[in-house]
Structures are given as structure tokens and as C-alpha cells.
Amino acid sequence: MKNLSQRATAIAAAFSIFAFTACDSNEATPDATLQSDNSQAAHQSNSMNLHKTYTVELMELNGSGVSGMALIELMGSEIEVSLEATGLTPEMEHMQHIHGFIENNKNSVCPPPSADTNGDGLISLVEGIPFYGPVLVPLTPYPMADVTGMVDFMNQYSIDRTVRSLQNNVIVLHGMYVDGVYDPTIPVACGQIKVMNQGK
Numbered sequence: 001m002k003n004l005s006q007r008a009t010a011i012a013a014a015f016s017i018f019a020f021t022a023c024d025s026n027e028a029t030p031d032a033t034l035q036s037d038n039s040q041a042a043h044q045s046n047s048m049n050l051h052k053t054y055t056v057e058l059m060e061l062n063g064s065g066v067s068g069m070a071l072i073e074l075m076g077s078e079i080e081v082s083l084e085a086t087g088l089t090p091e092m093e094h095m096q097h098i099h100g101f102i103e104n105n106k107n108s109v110c111p112p113p114s115a116d117t118n119g120d121g122l123i124s125l126v127e128g129i130p131f132y133g134p135v136l137v138p139l140t141p142y143p144m145a146d147v148t149g150m151v152d153f154m155n156q157y158s159i160d161r162t163v164r165s166l167q168n169n170v171i172v173l174h175g176m177y178v179d180g181v182y183d184p185t186i187p188v189a190c191g192q193i194k195v196m197n198q199g200k
């Protein structure tokens with residue numbers, strides 16, 4: 001299996017032609033065309049816009065050493081999520097979610113160091129919520145990292161209409177040892193979901 005960045009490049013090439021016909025080039029109103037899914041007046045190219053590709057660069061939180069990449073393909077109300085990560089605690093389960101805010105299209109972001117409001121040197125699940133918001137889509141079944149701390153994951157989900165502005169959301173991976181005890185909730189990596197085939 002090709003690695004995700006090679007697949008991402010191939011998918012970008014395959015979909016770049018759609019950029020010329022897409023009518024939702026204004027990402028400030030990302031959901032406008034999706035809201036007209038069922039409208040007879042919908043622009044001719046809406047059927048193309050229903051297939052969008054997103055990339056996520058996962059970067060470490062809490063000094064975890066975790067990094068990775070995810071690819072999300074949106075097809076109507078379905079998403080296919082492919083995710084690879086390394087540096088995870090080996091042979092432990094790692095929760096992974098799409099986090100975001102559903103109210104007012106508020107943008108979800110990865111938490112900065114200042115999110116550690118209790119000053120214990122770690123950003124807890126709860127301390128991160130003001131930044132990344134609650135769980136919108138649990139990316140189940142949560143994978144077990146292999147003996148090298150790697151996860152190679154793919155699954156499909158139906159998503160609610162309110163989640164389809166995917167670029168307003170982030171992916172968060174969880175779980176590492178803290179003071180000798182495995183904390184399955186602590187955030188260990190985060191990445192903003194970005195539209196791949198934009199402005200090409």
C-alpha cells in the first residue's frame with residue numbers, strides 16, 4: 001500500500017480538474033453548496049462538490065512525539081478517513097476523534113501551550129475543549145498501536161449535516177502514559193482539517 005502522502009498527491013491530481021468548475025471557491029461559506037443539496041436550483045456543478053478531499057497533518061501535543069497524517073474523502077453524507085500515525089504508545093488503544101463546534105460555524109483549533117490552565121505542564125482532554133470543542137465524530141473502532149507505536153487506520157462514517165464544514169474541525173489522537181499510568185484521554189496529537197484541492 002502506498003503511503004498517505006503519495007495517495008494524497010494522486011488524489012489531488014485526479015481532482016484538480018474539478019477546481020475549475022467548482023462553484024464554492026469561497027471557503028468563508030464552506031457549507032453553502034451543501035445546504036442546497038436537495039434544491040432544484042442548485043448549481044450544475046454541485047454533484048462534483050459533494051466529493052471533496054481533505055488532508056490533516058497531525059502534530060504532537062504534550063511532548064508525546066506523535067506525528068501523522070490523515071486523508072478524509074467526503075462523498076455526500078459519508079466520509080472515508082485514512083489515518084497513519086507514529087510515536088504512539090505501543091500496544092495500547094488510542095482514541096481518535098473529529099472535534100469541533102457546531103454552533104455558529106466556530107472554528108476549532110489545536111490547543112496552544114497556554115491551554116494548560118492548571119499549570120501541571122500537560123493539556124488535559126478538558127483543558128483542550130475550549131479550543132478544539134467536543135467530539136463530533138468518534139473515529140471508531142479505536143485502533144491499537146502496533147509494537148512500534150504505529151497506527152494505520154481506515155474506516156467510513158455517515159456524518160451529520162452540521163459536521164460537513166470539515167475544514168472548521170480538527171482531528172485529535174489520545175492516550176499516553178502520565179506518571180506511570182496510562183491516561184487514555186490525554187491529547188497526544190492534533191491537526192487542522194484542510195481542503196486539499198483548493199485554489200489549484
Ligand SMILES: [Cu+2]
Pocket residue numbers: 095096097098099135172173174
Ligand atoms: Cu478526542
